[in-house]
Amino acid sequence: MTQSVVVQVGQCGNQIGCCFWDLALREHAAVNQKGIYDEAISSFFRNVDTRVVGDGGSISKGKICSLKARAVLIDMEEGVVNEILQGPLRDVFDTKQLITDISGSGNNWAVGHKVFGSLYQDQILEKFRKSAEHCDCLQCFFIIHSMGGGTGSGLGTFLLKVLEDEFPEVYRFVTSIYPSGEDDVITSPYNSILAMKELNEHADCVLPIDNQSLFDIISKIDLMVNSGKLGTTVKPKSLVTSSSGALKKQHKKPFDAMNNIVANLLLNLTRLDQMFSDAFSKDHQLLRADPKHSLYLACALMVRGNVQISDLRRNIERLKPSLQFVSWNQEGWKTSLCSVPPVGHSHSLLALANNTCVKPTFMELKERFMRLYKKKAHLHHYLQVEGMEESCFTEAVSSLSALIQEYDQLDATKNMPVQDLPRLSIAM
Amino acid sequence: MSIVTVQLGQCGNQIGFEVFDALLSDSHSSQGLCSMRENEAYQASCKERFFSEEENGVPIARAVLVDMEPKVINQMLSKAAQSGQWKYGQHACFCQKQGSGNNWAYGYSVHGPRHEESIMNIIRKEVEKCDSFSGFFIIMSMAGGTGSGLGAFVTQNLEDQYSNSLKMNQIIWPYGTGEVIVQNYNSILTLSHLYRSSDALLLHENDAIHKICAKLMNIKQISFSDINQVLAHQLGSVFQPTYSAESSFHYRRNPLDLMEHLVPHPEFKMLSVRNIPHMSENSLAYTTFTWAGLLKHLRQMLISNAKMEEGIDRHVWPPLSGLPPLSKMSLNKDLHFNTSIANLVILRGKDVQSADVEGFKDPALYTSWLKPVNAFNVWKTQRAFSKYEKSAVLVSNSQFLVKPLDMIVGKAWNMFASKAYIHQYTKFGIEEEDFLDSFTSLEQVVASYCNL
Numbered sequence: 001m002t003q004s005v006v007v008q009v010g011q012c013g014n015q016i017g018c019c020f021w022d023l024a025l026r027e028h029a030a031v032n033q034k035g036i037y038d039e040a041i042s043s044f045f046r047n048v049d050t051r052v053v054g055d056g057g058s059i060s061k062g063k064i065c066s067l068k069a070r071a072v073l074i075d076m077e078e079g080v081v082n083e084i085l086q087g088p089l090r091d092v093f094d095t096k097q098l099i100t101d102i103s104g105s106g107n108n109w110a111v112g113h114k115v116f117g118s119l120y121q122d123q124i125l126e127k128f129r130k131s132a133e134h135c136d137c138l139q140c141f142f143i144i145h146s147m148g149g150g151t152g153s154g155l156g157t158f159l160l161k162v163l164e165d166e167f168p169e170v171y172r173f174v175t176s177i178y179p180s181g182e183d184d185v186i187t188s189p190y191n192s193i194l195a196m197k198e199l200n201e202h203a204d205c206v207l208p209i210d211n212q213s214l215f216d217i218i219s220k221i222d223l224m225v226n227s228g229k230l231g232t233t234v235k236p237k238s239l240v241t242s243s244s245g246a247l248k249k250q251h252k253k254p255f256d257a258m259n260n261i262v263a264n265l266l267l268n269l270t271r272l273d274q275m276f277s278d279a280f281s282k283d284h285q286l287l288r289a290d291p292k293h294s295l296y297l298a299c300a301l302m303v304r305g306n307v308q309i310s311d312l313r314r315n316i317e318r319l320k321p322s323l324q325f326v327s328w329n330q331e332g333w334k335t336s337l338c339s340v341p342p343v344g345h346s347h348s349l350l351a352l353a354n355n356t357c358v359k360p361t362f363m364e365l366k367e368r369f370m371r372l373y374k375k376k377a378h379l380h381h382y383l384q385v386e387g388m389e390e391s392c393f394t395e396a397v398s399s400l401s402a403l404i405q406e407y408d409q410l411d412a413t414k415n416m417p418v419q420d421l422p423r424l425s426i427a428m
Numbered sequence: 429m430s431i432v433t434v435q436l437g438q439c440g441n442q443i444g445f446e447v448f449d450a451l452l453s454d455s456h457s458s459q460g461l462c463s464m465r466e467n468e469a470y471q472a473s474c475k476e477r478f479f480s481e482e483e484n485g486v487p488i489a490r491a492v493l494v495d496m497e498p499k500v501i502n503q504m505l506s507k508a509a510q511s512g513q514w515k516y517g518q519h520a521c522f523c524q525k526q527g528s529g530n531n532w533a534y535g536y537s538v539h540g541p542r543h544e545e546s547i548m549n550i551i552r553k554e555v556e557k558c559d560s561f562s563g564f565f566i567i568m569s570m571a572g573g574t575g576s577g578l579g580a581f582v583t584q585n586l587e588d589q590y591s592n593s594l595k596m597n598q599i600i601w602p603y604g605t606g607e608v609i610v611q612n613y614n615s616i617l618t619l620s621h622l623y624r625s626s627d628a629l630l631l632h633e634n635d636a637i638h639k640i641c642a643k644l645m646n647i648k649q650i651s652f653s654d655i656n657q658v659l660a661h662q663l664g665s666v667f668q669p670t671y672s673a674e675s676s677f678h679y680r681r682n683p684l685d686l687m688e689h690l691v692p693h694p695e696f697k698m699l700s701v702r703n704i705p706h707m708s709e710n711s712l713a714y715t716t717f718t719w720a721g722l723l724k725h726l727r728q729m730l731i732s733n734a735k736m737e738e739g740i741d742r743h744v745w746p747p748l749s750g751l752p753p754l755s756k757m758s759l760n761k762d763l764h765f766n767t768s769i770a771n772l773v774i775l776r777g778k779d780v781q782s783a784d785v786e787g788f789k790d791p792a793l794y795t796s797w798l799k800p801v802n803a804f805n806v807w808k809t810q811r812a813f814s815k816y817e818k819s820a821v822l823v824s825n826s827q828f829l830v831k832p833l834d835m836i837v838g839k840a841w842n843m844f845a846s847k848a849y850i851h852q853y854t855k856f857g858i859e860e861e862d863f864l865d866s867f868t869s870l871e872q873v874v875a876s877y878c879n880l
Contacts, residue, residue, distance in 0.1 A: 002526055039498070137525045298609050310650035313638070316605050328846040330839070331606030334530075420838055421845050424867055426875045 002139035003043050005131045006071045007159065010105075010112075010152025012177050013145040014073055014080045020144070021069050021089055023343070030343050037064045044070055045092075046134055058134060070134065072097050072127045074159075076116055076151045077104040096130070099123055105150025109191040110385035110392075112154020113198075124159055125166060132167065140171040143203075147195050148179035148188030157198035164202050174203045178287070178361065180212040187378050189369040190393075196362075197396040200403060208358060209286040217284065276315035279351040280323065287361060294357035295414045296325045298332040304340060305347025312337065326410060327418045359407040366400055373397075429562035429682050431477055431667075432554045433491040434582065437528075437535075437575025438500045439600050440567040441493055442652065445504040446660035447567070448489045451478055452514050454664055454814040461778050461812040470811045473669035477683055479514060480557050487514045490558065492550050494582070496539055496574045497527040520554065522547050528573025532614040533856035535577020536621075548585055555590075563594030563684040565667075566626075570618040571602035571611035580621040587625040594684040597626045598663070601633040601832065610849050612840035617858070619833075620866035623697060623873065628687045630699045631829055632659055636735035643738050645708045661814065662701050665821040670774060670807040689805045690770045690825045692798060695876045700828045702729050703821040704737050717818045719775070719783035726773070726820050727787045733766040733828055746792035767880040768794050768826035770803045777818035780808045795880040830877045837870050 008017030028041050037047040037059065045067040047059045059065055069092045075081050078100050085093065099120055105112040132138050141163055145152030163172055176199065179188035199206050279301075282290035303312060312335055325332050342348045372378065373393065382388050435444030455474040460467045479487035489508070493516060495501050501523050508515045522543065528535040555561050564586055568575035579597070586595055599618070602611045622629055637658050641650045645658070667683055691697055704726050705717060725737050732744035744765055771793075775783050789800045813819050843849070844863055854860070 139526065308649045308651040309655070310638070310642070310647075313603060313605065320605065328843040328848055329609065331604070331611075332609050333606035334609050335607050421842055423838065423841055424871045426868075426871050 002137045003070060003135040004140045004142055005128075005135070005138065006044070006069070006142045006144065007074065007128075008071065009074045009143065009145040009156035009159070010149055011075065011077070011080045011146075012149065013143075013152045013156065014075055014084060016144050016175075016177075017071065017073070018084050018087070018089060021071070021092055024069075025067070025089075025092070026343050031340055032064075035064045037061060041067070042136075046070060067092060069093055069097075070131055072099070072124075072131060074099045074120075074124070074151070074155060076101040076112065076155065078102060097127060099127060105154060106381075107148075107185045107187060107191065108150045108381055108385070109154040109194045110382045110388045112150040112152075112156070113158045113194070114154075114385050114387040116151070116155050117158035120155070121158075121162065125162055128159075128163065128166060132170075138167070138170050140173055141167070143172065143174045145174070146177040146179075147192040148177075148183055148185050149191060152177075153191040153195040157195045157202070160198055160202035171204045172202065173205045173207070174199060175207045175209065178208050178210045178365070180210050181364075187372070187381070189365060189372055190378070190382065192365055193369045193400055194392065194396045196365075196403075197399040200399055207286075207352075208361065210288060210361070213286050213288055217286075220283075273311075273315060273318075275347070275349050276319060279349050280319060285357075287358065289355070289357035289361065291353055291355045291357045292322060294324070294355050294359070295410055296323055296329075296332060297354040297356075297410070298329060298334070299323075299325075299351065299353045299355075300334040300336070302336050302338065302350040302352075303347065304338045304342055304349075305345070306339065306341070307337065307347050309335075309337065324414055327413060327416070330418065356407045356411050359404060359411070362400060362404055362407075366397065366404070369397065429477065429560045430480075430490055430558035431562050431565050431683055432551065432558065433478070433489070434551065434564060434566045434586075435491055435493050435504075436566065436568040436579040436582065437495055437572055438497070439569035439572065440575045440579070441495055441500045441504050443598070443600070443656050443659055444491060444493070444567050445507060446653075446656040447663050448478065448491065448508070448514060449511065450657070450660035450664040450814070451668065452487065454668060456513070457812075457814060459812060459815055461817065462810045466811055470669050476559075477562075477667070477669070482515075486512075488517050489514060489520075490554060491516060491520060492547075492554050493521040494523075494547055494574075494578065496524045496535070496578070498523045498525065517554075520550060522550055528577060530571075530573045530608045530610060530614070531852055531856070532573060532577035532580075532610075532617045533853040533858040535573045535575075535579070536581045536617075537577075537857040539574070539578050540581030544581075544585060547582060548589065551586070561593065562682050563596070564590070565596055565598065565684075567598045568618075569600040569602065570615040571600075571608045572614065575600075576614045576618040580618050580625075583622055584625045594687055595626050596628045596630055596684060596687060597622055598630045598632070601631055601635075603634045603638070604832075604835070607634075610843075610852070612836050612843060613849065613853070613863075615836050616840045616866045616870055617862070619873075620869040623869060626697070628691050628699055629697050630701065630823075632662070632701065633735070633832065640706055640736050644706050644736060646711075647708075658706070661706070662703050662821065665703055665776065665813050665819055666701060666774060666823055668776075668813060669811075670776075670809045686772050686823060689772050690823060692770060692802070695873070696769050696825055698829045698833075698873075698877075699823055699825050701821060701823055702726065702735070703819065704729070705816065705819065706736070709815070712815060719779065719818060719820075722818060722820050723773075723783060723785060723787060726822055730768065730771065730788075730822060730824060730826070731766050731793060746790060766827050768803065768824055769798060769880065770794075770805075770825045772805045772807070772823045774807045774809070774821045774823070775819075776809045777812040777816065778810075780810055780818070783808065783820075827877050827880060830874060833870065834874050837867065837874065841867060 006017060006020065008014045024044055032038065032041065047064055048066050048068050049059055050066045071093065073081055073093065081098060081100050101116065105116065143156060143160065145156035147153050160172055163170070179185065179192060278284045280292055282292065285291065301312065316333060383390070433444055435441045451474060455471045460470065475487060478490055480490055482488050493501050493504065501521050505516050505521070528539060566579060566583055568579035570576045583595060583597060602608065608614070634655065637655050638650060640658050641647045641654050647654050690699055704722050707715065725740065728734070728740050728742060729737060731746055732741040734740040746765060771788060773785055773788060785806045788804050791800050794800055794803045850860065
């Protein structure tokens, strides 16, 4: 079984990370009755004998002694991390896994990326190496951060380059919280677009999520809870990462560039088939997006619970006619089944799609950026940081424009009839 | 004579388990409808082929289990042990931790060479245990990464190291609506490589077996376990002992003989299986069969290219003899009549000697360059299989798989033209030329079958 390391950066990243670890522990507790440290747990946790001082305490089999999260927690302010360390999860982390500072990044990408990046580069590298050493077979880094702030956005993307250089074979899977329209950080468009350029170049796969969509989902659930049906708070990201199967995400990415994935997680609030229908509707995405009216490059469906292959097949066949797939990937589905249902539900469906519906979000972000940039608003806060120049901004924007253009080109093929290309002809 | 089974990847291992289970259950069945002496000969032959004996009498499957992830192999080992009836050998497994990521290139170019020695050693030990070794039965899927890529690599190695032994590959054809995004790439790479190194490819389509589960077995929520059991039933009815023509108590010695009968020409290696009847146990109790009825249906299934005994197109007839041959089949027209190269019918059960198979000897069923006397074979065995009073299975080398193959090649070609996902393969040493080679070989195969 392979292991993954979670890297949580900035206030947002650490808060989400904390929820993730909480849910991961609850999931394993629900399934692992005998307290044996098995392969599933080892993908995210180490088993440590806390009486041993220093590094030697790892236990690879047998009963669970003390679980430690395979995580690195980074924040340039102490508030959130301190809270975690004083809260119920304090024993799951140890101080050797943290990097903190006092002053914060002031919602400034340049401070996070350039200043703290160079200041903490060595420490960051050392923590990553340590966490990798504790893994038998490291497959993936999960990075959680927000795009609109300073630390998560700037330092979070800085460390992608570090990971790429140091561990080129290990996947970098990034969950990014994009700022909503009514974000209270004025410079969030700057931060986001500067960060996006880095993501495009150094991340293998990006899961963009926006707060507004999360709010909408929660209000739907609240509505259902109030009307008497069962519901729980949504921790979407946690369920994305706590599935214990091997990671096969590279199939969502046909070309190196297109690495933005739209995620959609459905919990069992409705019947099985309804769950599948909802997975493709715009009301249930973790990003403001309408996948049904855009073009799919590929789609992965991961079902948990007592769902069989025939249910999955039946629903794919039912929904396929209403979805548009790119011409050379008409059956671009990856399916997987996990018989263990999530905590508190009888089944769930996770749909990850590589779809051009992310384009409007990016275009909107670009517009917000341009409105600020044209007026040179707040630019001096960035330019006064050593290493920052205006070219950083122009390059970032053109990187985004190029990406949007690639999505445009795909969209242009949308309603064209599927042409079969002429095949090789054989002389008999 | 003994067969060594190599189970590769998640699919291969899950199916392999069901096959051994089905073989042993049938062997222990009390409804053999034959004399005790005959039953004992059958059991002994089955045991010799597929199992070796352990000290306390629990048979050990003659199998090697290979996977690049541990979870499926571990599950299959414990399931077998729990049955109490048989088990897998302790040292018969090879596993790694990382998996192949559904990437053929990773299975073939990375895992293959890296683990070649270990895997071939385990296989060698298993072969050495056989008093009289007949050949290999390799079970794999073609859509994933390990079964397909590592499977192709291992088969090639077997061809190099055991060139005098027969090899049959059991390959699972994925669902048409997609299970793995790059399944078409993985499939064409697998098929083109196996065509060179294997002696016969026995292909089973998930879609076809799924329909059998739905329509014939009436299973509501079909699981992979159901599908694998249907498959195991079909394979069991092919591989269980059968009489040799000479005397009734002498079970045919070499189970892989069927390859000799069915693959007369190396250009034509694709075999498929159709069996009749197939139904849920509940219905079985209330149905009676006649050989005439079963064989008539089976023949119609053959010529109309039906996958199962329901919904057979009865308006397809072979060309009348004496008339000029039908124009060569082109894929633009609907494929109506299914021309065969060679067929093998295996009959098991009550009154089997009275079964009349003349209908299968009609020259119109076959291509012109092979006479029915060479193209058609029948094996009859009194001992019934798995609770079916009468059962018939047809292993056929015919145009059955041309259309699906053509479709897969077409889809893979479209994807290849846009270069999608190619970087995942070139990263591990499978270049665009390798893809082109595969396309060329398979177009050749399609054309050859079409021209029958």
